[in-house]
Amino acid sequence: MIFANSEIFRRATAEIAVGVAACKSQCRYFGVCGGGAPVNKYCELGSLSSTETNYCRLSVLASADALLSFPSERTLTLLPEANPFEARVCPAG
Numbered sequence: 001m002i003f004a005n006s007e008i009f010r011r012a013t014a015e016i017a018v019g020v021a022a023c024k025s026q027c028r029y030f031g032v033c034g035g036g037a038p039v040n041k042y043c044e045l046g047s048l049s050s051t052e053t054n055y056c057r058l059s060v061l062a063s064a065d066a067l068l069s070f071p072s073e074r075t076l077t078l079l080p081e082a083n084p085f086e087a088r089v090c091p092a093g
């Protein structure tokens, strides 16, 4: 309780919120990330209010890109009857 009311905790919380807001306005991966891990921002870039880090690139961005590319690659390489995604596509109209 004492720490939660401390000046350093309030400043850190405010700085983290600035970083999350910057991520939200700048990063197209915000929907899957939510603004990242503050400790990585601080350790890599020296600021809790920063945005993209190597941690982002190597974990969030790489994973999200791989996940997003998977259905389109599978759609292109599988026969229609073997495509597990085709059954979920609603017919137009």
Ligand code: SF4
Pocket: 023, 024, 027, 028, 029, 030, 033, 034, 035, 036, 037, 051, 052, 053, 056, 060, 061
């Ligand atoms: S991936 Fe990195 S830059 Fe993007 S929202 Fe997450 S922490 Fe921010």
